[in-house]
Amino acid sequence: MIKVQTGQIVEFYSNSCCVASRGKEFKCKIKGRINLVVGDLVEIEITDGFEGLVTKLLDRVTTLYKSKEKVKKPIAANISHIGILVTKNPKTNLEFIDKWITISANASIEPFIIFNKIDLLQIDEFKEIQKVYEDIEIKTFQISAKYFTNIDELKKYLLKKTTIFVGNSGSGKSTLTSAITGKKILSKALSNNQGVHTTSVSTLYNIDEMQIIDSPGVRDIDIDHLKPKEIISGFPEIMNHSLKCVFPNCSHQLDEGCTVIAALKNGDIKESRYNNFIFLSNQEKSR
Ligand SMILES: Nc1nc2c(ncn2[C@@H]2O[C@H](COP(=O)(O)OP(=O)(O)O)[C@@H](O)[C@H]2O)c(=O)[nH]1
Ligand SMILES: [Mg+2]
Ligand SMILES: [Zn+2]
Missing domain, CATH: 1.10.40.50 (Probable gtpase engc; domain 3)
Structure with a gap:
């Protein structure tokens, strides 16, 4: 008899994926033409001890899209929160923050702001910007991912949530993900039909009753599909x-x-x- 169970996509490659289900991870092939992204809940048929076949995509609660020439393409599913990293160096412009708040609002995902690298600041240089966003009821944190300042407070907020961190290159996404997960975040080498090459894949980390999604797809996200x-x-x-x-x-x-x-x-x-x-x-x- 074929064993069928539900699971969640924790890593996605071009034509296969890794599905977490009942505490185990299964390397899965995908049946037919199901379009899947990291975070998706799926039904799998177990074909072997740690291998399976994804047969069905279950309804998404939320979908994060990126657009390319006005056509929207899903990049992650079932995210509940988007953490926007803001730094003085490299300087995050406010347009970046407002763009992500707009993306979040349209995807029914809750945005919040993480002011990072406060160890480098003499005074509370974020005070003014923080007020702008607290006035519109957006939760904010001031942290140092490198020196673990206020990381416990942030971790508490992340409990039971599925979060993706967004920020400019150099804003500390990898450092923060490591500080939270205790894992060293590396780009993974993976192979595809064109041969072996190094790139990074989207990954969902399940740790301490929280989920963190790390996706290279959010780097150059555009919002030209929004009216x-x-x-x-x-x-x-x-x-x-x-x-x-x-x-x-x-x-x-x-x-x-x-x-x-x-x-x-x-x-x-x-x-x-x-x-x-x-x-x-x-x-x-x-x-
Ligand atoms: N001083 C300081 N440096 C940090 C902090 N967080 C990250 N960095 C440094 O900023 C650089 C970029 O961090 P990284 O995590 O790679 O950024 P990413 O490109 O967003 O993933 C690295 O040299 C980090 O050590 C912080 O809180 N304080
Ligand atoms: Mg990084
Ligand atoms: Zn008017």
Whole structure:
């Protein structure tokens, strides 16, 4: 009799994957043309002690997409939280943060911010930016991944969650993942039909009642599949004010009858948030 059980994709290669199920990991082939990503819940048929065949994809709770020429492509599934790493060096621009908040909002994933490398700072240089995001109810942490500062507090927050860390190259994603998982994160060598080459794959780490997804796919994520209506959902404070604009098709760029501009002037909407909203909206239109 064939044994069928459910599991979760913890690593995905071009035509095979690794599935965690009931405390074991199975190297699996994929039946037919099922499109799978790391984090997917699946049904597998056990063909051997540690080998199986993925026969069915179960419903995704959330899907993180990247877009290429407006066509969206899934890169990870069932993520509950996106941790946005912010550093002074390399400098993270606020547009990066707001873009990820917008992506999260549209994927029903909870974003939060991790200010990293605080050991390099003399004073609380993140104070102002932190306030901007706490004002819109985004959770923030100040840490040093290298020296384990506030890592316990962050780990507590990550319990029972499936999180992906995003940040510029050099912001400390690997250092943080190591600090949390206690594992050294290396790029893995893997082989495919074209021969053996070194690249990194998407991996889901199951540790201490939390899941961390490490995906190279998020490096150059674009949001050109999002419509204007979807972009504004990354800016809830702007959306709230926009409901009261006099003209229903208000661009929020001209003074007349615009409650968004009024809120910007009195400080209810922060300048950087407004500027990034206009920037991302116009970027969308110019395509
Ligand atoms: N001083 C300091 N350096 C850090 C911290 N976190 C990461 N780094 C350093 O920043 C560099 C880039 O880190 P890495 O984890 O490779 O960044 P990634 O490209 O986002 O994966 C490495 O030299 C790390 O040692 C931190 O909290 N403090
Ligand atoms: Mg890295
Ligand atoms: Zn307006």
